[in-house]
Amino acid sequence: MSENTGLPLDESEYLFLKLEGAMTRFKELAELIEEVEKLTSYKKIIRGLLSFLGTQRGRDEG
Numbered sequence: 001m002s003e004n005t006g007l008p009l010d011e012s013e014y015l016f017l018k019l020e021g022a023m024t025r026f027k028e029l030a031e032l033i034e035e036v037e038k039l040t041s042y043k044k045i046i047r048g049l050l051s052f053l054g055t056q057r058g059r060d061e062g
Helices: 011-061
Strands: none
Touching: none
């Protein structure tokens, strides 16, 4: 049903609404991917720092 008129949707309105929904889901997925990429880079930085600190501690103890 069309929101404005209460009449059944024609095919073009139906396809437009499906496209609009798909675009919204795509945008949400893109945002989620960006967040995961941020976390991944932080994990790499943290692992690198821990590795570096571990080697430094080994030198200090030796």
